[in-house]
Amino acid sequence: MSLEDTGEGWRLWVHAPAVAERLSPGGSFDLWLREEAEALCIGPRWLPLLSPALTKAAALGSGESQSALSVALDLDRQGSLQHYTFSRSSVRVDARVDAGTLQALAERKPKARTVPAALKALKDQLPLLEQLIELAGLLRQQRWQAGSIDLDLPTPAIESLGDLTTAPPDESREGWLVSLDETHPFALLRELLIPAHRALGRHLASLDLPGLYATNEAPDPADLNEVAKAALALELPLELSADGNATASELATAFASSDRARVLQQQLKDSLRPVLLSETPGPNHVVGEDTAYAPWTLPALHYADIWNQQVLVLLLTEGKDRPSVRHKTKVELASDSCHGQVDWPLLPPSTLAPIQEARSSALLHRLNTRSRFVQELHADALALAQARQAEPLVGQTLPGVISGVQSYGFFVEVPPSQVEGLVHVSSLKDDWYEYRSRQNRLVGRKNRRTYMLGDAVDVVIQKVDVLRHQIDLVVVQPDGDDGSESGSAGASGFDGPEPLTMAPSED
Incomplete structure (x- = not known):
């Protein structure tokens, strides 16, 4: 130059x-x-x-x-x-x-x-x-x-x-x-x-x-609007274009100042x-x-x-x-x-x-x-590198951020390697959780506890499969909660029926 x-x-x-x-x-x-x-x-x-x-x-x-x-x-x-x-x-x-x-x-x-x-x-x-x-x-x-x-x-x-x-x-x-x-x-x-x-x-x-x-x-406007809906569900203020559709640059600008910037940017990335x-x-x-x-x-x-x-x-x-x-x-x-x-x-x-x-x-x-x-x-x-970084941490409690929510559970990203693992819904022994797709969250039927995109949670790394890049996590409940720490998928210790994933609710 x-x-x-x-x-x-x-x-x-x-x-x-x-x-x-x-x-x-x-x-x-x-x-x-x-x-x-x-x-x-x-x-x-x-x-x-x-x-x-x-x-x-x-x-x-x-x-x-x-x-x-x-x-x-x-x-x-x-x-x-x-x-x-x-x-x-x-x-x-x-x-x-x-x-x-x-x-x-x-x-x-x-x-x-x-x-x-x-x-x-x-x-x-x-x-x-x-x-x-x-x-x-x-x-x-x-x-x-x-x-x-x-x-x-x-x-x-x-x-x-x-x-x-x-x-x-x-x-x-x-x-x-x-x-x-x-x-x-x-x-x-x-x-x-x-x-x-x-x-x-x-x-x-x-x-x-x-x-x-x-x-x-x-990007497809429909894909961007889905990302915008996820942001609005988190009560993030958005200014949309005159036609009511979100643009990628507008979303990127709005997400940059959010306290959930990383997970929202990941959602946006997948639509590009x-x-x-x-x-x-x-x-x-x-x-x-x-x-x-x-x-x-x-x-x-x-x-x-x-x-x-x-x-x-x-x-x-x-x-x-x-x-x-x-x-x-x-x-x-x-x-x-x-x-x-x-x-x-x-x-x-x-x-x-x-x-x-x-x-x-x-x-x-x-x-x-x-x-x-x-x-x-x-x-x-x-x-592969992230899974290898997580392998020595099996059994440890670590802070993480929910990076994705599905009907079968939620994904958590754990620093510093940003490895992503799954908390399966069957490991949430404290309640029955229903999936609300429009709000990107799981909600307990009795205690109304929610797990939604961008939430900070403490998790225990339960199992690491390096070759398959699969990380199994269990979430740690807050002190004084009914289920102080949830067990692993299929574990005993919960009186009552098995956890049930409800059909998606649109409310």
């Missing part, structure tokens, strides 16, 4: 490793990369997408000139993208920024005359870094105003998960973005990459070039749709883009970025900037200034046809399937 103040706004430069220039499109290695599709993080280890030799050749190392694919993004003072120009370039990295650097900068007094030790190596770059942080804040606000959603649902800091505990440096494939502290390097990187992907998406779409677009549909790759440009609500979005800056993580780099390189190297040699006036194919001016084939048929043929439904299916596989792999790794 680098930044220039243009007087009317900023020119943000984003430089990405030039991987596509080192590959032969359609060659054996390129075909292998299409099959692999994604780099895989397995806890403390990575299964990289690129070969070690290619990674080393393309890396942007400090103090060394290296080939890159770059874009100059012209932004106004509010952070809105105005114009852009792509290029093949040679860059030299002057300095690298890590979490310690950003933390030291955040803690530095505004008018301090001395430079903290952690910042001395970056003394010459501090003004640039401060401007980048300011710009990232504006871009974040722009993204939120466009309907993008951040949820405070980070992966628990379990050591065995390694890099899985860190949110990815690019946009999420899950329909939402995890909230990041502003001193996290990826919080800065993510905001500055989004307009670069937005620019290429719009450029490829305008020139009708065969890119791969990251699209994300808006995943990001899918498409051959057709379309909106991407995750980042607040309504036209087209084409990722290209992280070719070491995703094959889609490699593909889009290949299309961009072909445009920059083989694109026809005028109808024929007889025309003296050229258009700038690397810039948005050419939009609406091109009415001739940009690439030779011999170059364009193989790419159009390769961008098939089979390729898109493969890439989307691999993306889902990566998400499932990460979810399984997290569940």
